[in-house]
Amino acid sequence: MIDSVPAPRGGAGGPRGGGGVVGRESIRLTGSVLRVGLTGGIGSGKSAVAIRLAGRGAIIVDSDRIAREVVAPGSAGLAEIVAAFSDRVLTADGALDRAALGAVVFADEAARRRLEQITHPRVRARSAELSAAAPADAVVVNDVPLLVEVGLAPSYHLVVVVQTAVATRLARLARDRGMTRAEAERRIAAQADDARRRAAADVILDNDGGLDELHAAVDALWRDRLLPYERNVREHRAVRDGWVVSTEPDPTWPQQYARLAARIRHALVPADLRIDHVGSTAVPGLAGRDVIDVQVTVPSLAEADGALAQRLADAGFPRVPEVRWDRPGPAGGDGGEKRLHGGADPGRPVRVHLRVAGSPGWRHALLMRDHLRADPDQRAAYLLVKRELAASAPLEGPGHATADDPWFAEERLRAEAWAAQTGWCP
Template sequence: MLRIGLTGGIAAGKSVVATRLSERGAVLVDADRLSREVVAPGTDGLDAVVDAFGRGVLGGDGSLDRAALGSLVFSDEDARRTLNDIVHPRVRAEAARRIAAAPLDAVIVQDIPLLVETGQADAFPLVVVVQAPAGARVRRMVEQRGMSDADARARMAAQATDAERAAVADVLLHNDGTVEDLRAAVDRLWDERIVPFDANLAAGRPSDAAIARATLASGAGPDLDGAALARAAARIRHAGADSLQRVTPAVRSDDSAAGPDLIAVAARPGDLDALATAVTAAGHPPVPPAGSVPGARRLHGSADPGQPVVVLLLDREGDRERTEP
């Protein structure tokens, strides 16, 4: 099962991307829709919101008046934090329930508007970010949602910046053309990256590019940038927090037998097997035996064809000298 985190600023075009991914076969888990469901009439979530903000946030029919609530929280950081503390745990619990009910071979796309703000990026093997020019986003909110220019800009200011979202992005979709252009970009992403990524995970093997890098084969492709290695290292820390002792991204060695630039991960004593399982779950299955590194216990590679990261697993801190630059 491949899990993809999808995010983007308000009115950036994320819903177009989510819809197209769903049309191509992904199982969509929409956090915004869930955020409405967990505060629907009769839920304990709505009771908690009323307790925190008063009955003035209710409409005449007893449902949540989202506009009234929004006017309270989008200009007040403490109020926004209180609301998030009510809604986010309930949304995550419901999202987990729906993911557990999905087919084991499903591609899961979690549409999370506040993925960056809530620190969830490291939980996904692939993060897709949709961006659009600020002026276009404001215009959409004014014309399509009836907001004032000031309200639209306040909503944008309450979210992460474009730079903060780009920092966690494995894929950055620029919505600066037509809807058809954006849908075509999603189709390319699905066909060229998501489908092979998912197939590699299902087969329990790294991508051909990662195997080539790990085995020092010709045509292994260009070196990865530091941001890609840092994202992979963060995912490994997240997945293997209970079993890893140290993560060292972007290790370089002059010894050709030691492999290409890679991430070195040291297990806690006795936890090498558990760490290998966690690294695999983070999207880095074991490299076939032909790619083994002399002196190393385990070598893994990313199943993502777009980021051929190689991960070296070590079973003790004493192996450190083998991987120092």
């Protein structure tokens, strides 16, 4: 779920300009180290968040600092930049003149792409080296100005975006860096807009308050989410979702699913598996428990038990074994055998169902979703039944297993009739 918390205005240590960033190819989530992507537009105050997290104990991998390191005087990176842009981007003493280079690349898309081809692989390699050196119980925060632009969000366990009003950012860039308004506007325009960053964000820090508010928000994030998340990832422990209550429909559920699916897909590479949003949160307008259900289609449960299970656990989706779905169901049953993974993130309950392609349970999840999406009357009836059951049964236990209710047996027949009538197939 997206958290929205206040953060600071004014000179709280705004970020350095969008120099080098990690490249489009990203690092697989492996091992127990929690990896957090921190980003925000130029002038957003992102560095103030990084400083506070470092003070709490996070290990900061600063892409801007690394970008300077890989183009230092005498480096192969600087030599390649001079070969591409001439010595007009050098100072008198042979160092990189970042202002001169910025004037070239921010006014020319092709030039900017050429610079990225030089710097990204070097920044990426150094970032990986620093992350690999972190202790096993570390929270590693990658401070990446252009994280969204280069498609890195799925490679982190969590993405934190610092968001600030454009007018505030323009004022900061003029005051703190001496930029003209036109130069600052060009820098902002060269980056993703707020809507794209929000779509990639698991946590949003709105930087339009005071420094004390920022510190309080970052401290709460560290205490309530990052520390337990790190421990859960390291111990391969899923957060129980039994405490999650039924809620009204949340229009951001599909967007939240998209982030989770992208993270799962990244974790499972090179396997290219079908991933679907199923369950109540996959049906627009349908209330339900605030748990995102994701179905991953696997060739066999044996494959689900192998490398896929380890990759999911490392990415923050550990296995949740239980007899009732780990063993074959009775003859004529619903084919409910599967492998279930949960979420290690305490801020986003999720269930990942690994089912074999074509199995009855796999088909049923897709059919019920599509039927309810297509039939508003059945959607309304389903919502009413779920609310009645939720009011009369505990969140966990037989009463909450709504598939046992007679209405759901009838709904299965209605869904099958709808499938036959429309020619539906998974």
